[in-house]
Amino acid sequence: DKETIDIELQLKDLETVEKRLEKANRAAKTGNKEAQTEKALLDRIKEALLQAKSARTVVAQNADEEALLQDFQLITTKPVLYVCNVDEASAVSGNKYVDQVRELVKNEKAEVIVLSVGAEADITELESYEERQVFLEDMGLTEPGSAVLIRAAYKLLNLQTYFTAGVKEVRAWTINVGDTAPQAAGVIHSDFEKGFIRAEVIAYDDYVLYGTEAKVKEAGKLRVEGKEYIVKDGDIMHFRFNV
CATH class of the missing domain: 3.10.20.30 (Beta-grasp domain)
Structure with a gap:
């Protein structure tokens, strides 16, 4: 489940952060300002990871930190899209389980979308555009969930x-x-x-x-x-x- 995957990825990132911290600490002690900036950021990331939070929850405070975050290439800084598969009745606004997912990821800068795979399968079997539109209207939707998913994925990947x-x-x-x-x-x-x-x-x-x-x-x-x-x-x- 989500928690297990998150922990595995966070542990991998923690290993990477600790290795970089060793080098940054040595350089920072010599008065190297760039190393001091890197150390401060790595310390914040390490603290987040130790609290079972992904690195994407750490916000860069300036352009230098933003560049460092990119350079670190940590797995848990990657953007994430959560897709919740629900029954047809919940396709418009989700359900209590979707609400739980939204609550879990509210600090992750991640998007959550809702779709019904069952309904999507039914839509693909309809031959005409008009039939598909009637089907969607009956469900209270304006477009298929697949369109929402594609648009969200494009946005995520810029x-x-x-x-x-x-x-x-x-x-x-x-x-x-x-x-x-x-x-x-x-x-x-x-x-x-x-x-x-x-x-x-x-x-x-x-x-x-x-x-x-x-x-x-x-x-x-x-x-x-x-x-x-x-x-x-x-x-x-x-x-x-x-x-």
Whole structure:
């Protein structure tokens, strides 16, 4: 269960922290300020681990500590998503067991989502979009739990999606939040990034509003963006490049 897994991971991190503390202690005694900063942070992490708390509960107090936390690469600093599988009746708001999980992880900076695997299986057997929507409405839901799970996982991993659309197919591409247009193009092919000239961009909401690329253009909502453009989640993009 959760407690057993947490303890095993915390013990592994404790071993790592104690090894780093030995080195940091020696360097700190010589007056090394960086080592003193590292030692102070390691002491706080060690204290948390000894109290059966994951390292992610230790909050960095400045940019230096934030960088150190990244450098330590402790297992229990990794982001966590808890997925609670419930019966169909509890799919909207959860139940007492979900409440217990939320209480357990409230200090972990972790997200908890609720879904019913049974209901998800039933939804996949429905042939039409309309049937699926009726099924969801009857349950009091607006979207399948799988969609909630995917979105939560992307958020956790700092990922987002943009789209390319051609005559024959529409493709979704996964990139990091904050990626520029050339970086996004590079996901398709490295030549796209190397020879990037510009990107023609349609915002997702504009495409939904107007319905077609032609109508988006008529409304003046198609934008031309350069190398510094930060891609937004859901952007529909067409790249111009030359290698």
